[in-house]
Amino acid sequence: MSDQILPIVDIDLQLSGQAPEEIMAYALSKFKNIAISFSGAEDVVLIDMAHKISPGKVQIFSLDTGRLHPETYRFFEKVRDHYSVKIDIVFPDTMALNNLVREKGLFSFYKDDHKECCGIRKIGPLRSKLLTLDAWITGQRRDQSPGTRSAIPVIQDDMAFSRPQEKLVKFNPLANWTSQQVWAYIRQNNLPYNELHDKGFVSIGCEPCTRPTGPGQHEREGRWWWEEATAKECGLHEVNTKK
Amino acid sequence: MKITFVKKIQLDGNFCKKCKEVQDKINAADQNQFIDQVIIADERDPSSPGMVLAALYSADRAPFFIVEKEGRSPKVYTVYFKFVKEVLGQKITEEDQLKEILNDNPDLDFL
Numbered sequence: 001m002s003d004q005i006l007p008i009v010d011i012d013l014q015l016s017g018q019a020p021e022e023i024m025a026y027a028l029s030k031f032k033n034i035a036i037s038f039s040g041a042e043d044v045v046l047i048d049m050a051h052k053i054s055p056g057k058v059q060i061f062s063l064d065t066g067r068l069h070p071e072t073y074r075f076f077e078k079v080r081d082h083y084s085v086k087i088d089i090v091f092p093d094t095m096a097l098n099n100l101v102r103e104k105g106l107f108s109f110y111k112d113d114h115k116e117c118c119g120i121r122k123i124g125p126l127r128s129k130l131l132t133l134d135a136w137i138t139g140q141r142r143d144q145s146p147g148t149r150s151a152i153p154v155i156q157d158d159m160a161f162s163r164p165q166e167k168l169v170k171f172n173p174l175a176n177w178t179s180q181q182v183w184a185y186i187r188q189n190n191l192p193y194n195e196l197h198d199k200g201f202v203s204i205g206c207e208p209c210t211r212p213t214g215p216g217q218h219e220r221e222g223r224w225w226w227e228e229a230t231a232k233e234c235g236l237h238e239v240n241t242k243k
Numbered sequence: 244m245k246i247t248f249v250k251k252i253q254l255d256g257n258f259c260k261k262c263k264e265v266q267d268k269i270n271a272a273d274q275n276q277f278i279d280q281v282i283i284a285d286e287r288d289p290s291s292p293g294m295v296l297a298a299l300y301s302a303d304r305a306p307f308f309i310v311e312k313e314g315r316s317p318k319v320y321t322v323y324f325k326f327v328k329e330v331l332g333q334k335i336t337e338e339d340q341l342k343e344i345l346n347d348n349p350d351l352d353f354l
Contacts, residue, residue: 009301096338115345116342118351119341119345122351122354123344123345124337127344138354152350156301156303157319159304159307159320160321160325160348161344165315165318
């Protein structure tokens with residue numbers, strides 16, 4: 001890890017006005033043990049930016065839940081070939097997954113909610129991976145989810161996944177970009193993209209929990225559409241927690 | 244070691260739902276004995292002690308715990324089960340911990 005103790009809030013204030021490429025460059029310059037979380041969707045932009053800064057040297061990992069679309073698996077391979085990079089594919093814990101499927105079947109998320117399944121297939125493996133890192137980079141954007149996520153910072157102290165007595169820093173270089181800006185970058189730079197986007201998918205996750213969205217629909221409506229949106233109420237409002 | 248538990252009062256004057264849930268778990272597990280002080284982050288008053296601590300430690304979720312050990316930088320925990328496991332040294336189920344993380348970080352399921 002960088003030997004500098006990062007005053008995260010102050011750095012966020014500085015970086016939030018900068019372009020994603022500059023945020024990426026900052027992240028890569030400060031941390032050696034850092035990795036990009038690649039979902040197999042439009043966050044390929046992050047890989048492209050990192051590749052231009054430091055070709056072939058940035059760690060990339062993806063979470064294979066076992067329920068992704070075939071198109072997404074093909075896209076992982078396309079990206080691997082296009083950039084000549086290794087992608088560390090992370091899998092769920094076999095025992096936990098086996099217990100879930102044996103007890104509740106393969107589609108329990110339609111009856112309960114998606115969180116138990118996501119916890120085992122995605123969050124558990126993510127945590128295992130993040131325990132090996134000092135910092136990580138995501139493609140999360142403010143416009144992806146209305147409401148509570150309107151305050152995603154470009155850099156944050158990741159308190160959920162840090163190792164005991166250590167810090168884990170999370171970068172969200174695309175936080176301030178809109179979906180339109182991401183797609184403009186993809187087209188201008190002729191990046192590979194997931195063929196599901198040509199079939200009307202905007203937000204891409206697991207096959208049973210993702211559907212195409214129509215014009216005017218928010219991308220969130222393409223995920224877990226059978227669940228009611230619930231208000232999140234435990235955030236400490238950003239304006240009050242800034243120094 | 245000094246443990247501070249920060250709970251949030253919402254604009255409507257009530258404790259936030261998760262603060263109540265965590266307090267119930269603390270009571271049920273008889274963990275109040277380990278907590279040195281409880282401080283309130285009152286959303287109606289940005290200068291309330293808990294809001295000041297939230298700003299100081301960049302805590303964007305409530306409730307949270309501040310753990311201070313001699314000779315070390317204070318560590319903030321926003322995940323109750325992580326706090327229980329790492330600070331109190333008590334056993335918790337993996338399932339409970341993962342579910343709490345996802346509940347508190349809804350955008351993680353976009354990854």
